[in-house]
Amino acid sequence: MGVAKYTKDAKGRITDVTLQSGIHVKPFYGPEDLERVGFSYEKDLADPGVYPFTRAIHRQGYRSRAWTTRQYTGFGTSYETNERFKLMISHGQTGLNVAFDLPTQMGYDSDDPMAEGEVGRVGMAVDSLRDFEVAFKDINLAEIGSGLTINAVASIMLAMYQAVAEKYGYDAKVISATPQNDILKEMIGRGAWIFPVEPAVKLIGDTIEYSMTTMPRTNPVSVCGYHIRESGATPAQEIAYAILIANAYIDNVLPRGYDVDEFVGRFSFNFNVFGNIWEQVAKFRAARKLWARNLKEKYGVKKEANMFLRGLFGGGGFGLTKAQPENNIMRGAYYALSAALAGAQTIALCSYDEAYTIPTPHSAVISLRTLQLLMDEIGLRDTVDPLAGSYFIETLTKEMEGKIEEEMANIGKVGGIIPAVATGYIQKLVSRQAYAFEKGIQSGELLKVGVNIHTEGESKDVELHEYTGETAERQIEELKRVRRERDQRETTRTLLDLEKATRAGKNVMPYLVDCCKAYATVGEMTKIFRDIYGEFKEPGLF
């Protein structure tokens, strides 16, 4: 949910505000605060588009280009997803964001016993290239970019995307995919992991290397502080862990003989927007600065454009409430305002009904309109970084920077991000914080409108997307047809090649593309990885 802690005196006057990252907010700020934190215009701020990019990565900010809107879409079969895509594009959405069902995310075919009851439930089911052919039919893949919300098998889905684009006549060089592809955050917070840490990170390295050479407009990895925050991390931890995770992926690619400048410019980030508005704005500004400094000082990145923190700032799912759900429309608007004030390149909002159901087309359009309204109606494109120079915002940004660095140092003390995830150190820390947060809500120490203040009666019941099993039946029938009609000899050959390449530790991407083109299924490809790599062993809970 994300609210600060307030201490009040007997008359109800606020005597202290503590932000989630542990920073105390003063009643007012002045020049002496900037002095206290050692603020310097050149070093800490600089003009927009100038290192360290605290203010913005582009000199003209939203004047030259408004942010991209990208609502999360996709449910049921590829046919339904295709219709929803076209609807969102007709309403002016400029990028797609694909949701996959859980069996696909976990690398199981729709007819696998593990997939029972889950096919098409929370996103689109993908078994083979056939499903992508339907989902992306009549969509201009040279113009529209696609976010693919998938991680453990992102390599497979990226290969599938190239395969479908080529099938529809697009050159791999012109298409732009953004697979989420951040497995370390899955191990911390979202749980859709399959393979152990090491091979899982190697697969991400493969996609980065392959994109660099074959699909240069693709953003192979979207590092997600977002889910880490949803799991209970503070805003400072969200940024700290994301930077360290991104570094882990860089460290996997560097030994393959590339210069960091060749690939790091395509990295992107996904951060959360719920919480205290000032803390969010300061967080994003500090994050831009720290990422640029990390690349320049630690990795010796030379090209300035490669130091840009490009990202989707959005969502805010954990901030939404089932109680008085219409309030979520306003919450979303304020969250979007935080993101826009902080110079986000891409914004997506959770829809107001997402706290209790899968968003309807109507609610998805409301979210889109919320963003368009900020952009076209009330002046968010007028000037870059409008809060710059505020005594408060600049002090807070500096303090936030300090907190993020502190959190990074804490992970250094336990041996770095990979051991911190593999041993469950971070998972334990954030789950304890989540518990403390929840207690704060239940005790009323943390305020939440409609939940523990300004409440009214019953909260809205959750509505589940109707799931009849027909979706699964149709999907399984289609899958069987694909297996029947494909050139089985070719499929087997490509799968054997994939197996050999995997065992040999080669980059698996070209082999995956061949498998996809031969209509090998997601389950068949994943099984090869499962057999060779094994599975991640979840560390103990407490």
Added chain:
Amino acid sequence: MDAVSSTDTVKEAALAAKNIRILIAKPGLDGHDRGAKVVAHALMEAGMEVIYTGLHQTVDQIVSTALQEDVDVIGLSIMSGAHIPIIEKLVKKAREAGIDDKMIVVGGVIPIRDIPRLKELGVRGVFPGGTPFAEIVSVIRENVERGQEEKWA
């Protein structure tokens, strides 16, 4: 029990000595475990012994862990919307394994209108997201104690 006057003392001692053991399980492929972990912390703080299965568990795995760990309560955390088919399966498998005396509770994304059906299936506590910890703890404690009393009666 063939015992006489000592029954009450034995029962009391048993209740006092025996911490409530609860299995927190995440059935299915969903990996959103914030809720499961938060509730696990609350139950531990209330003095219960919590065993957590980890993610991606099949119903068979959950039943087998419940059997091995000899828990009093099986608590499922389900966010996927598949709570009714999962509970139906769990009840059936628990019966087959001879552990249908275990109390079953469920939390997560559960519509209020599904509660009667879940109760009908034998679920003793349904805790949709946001249920106060105190309520979860007291429902579990009361039911386990009642179960113990029936056993000793």
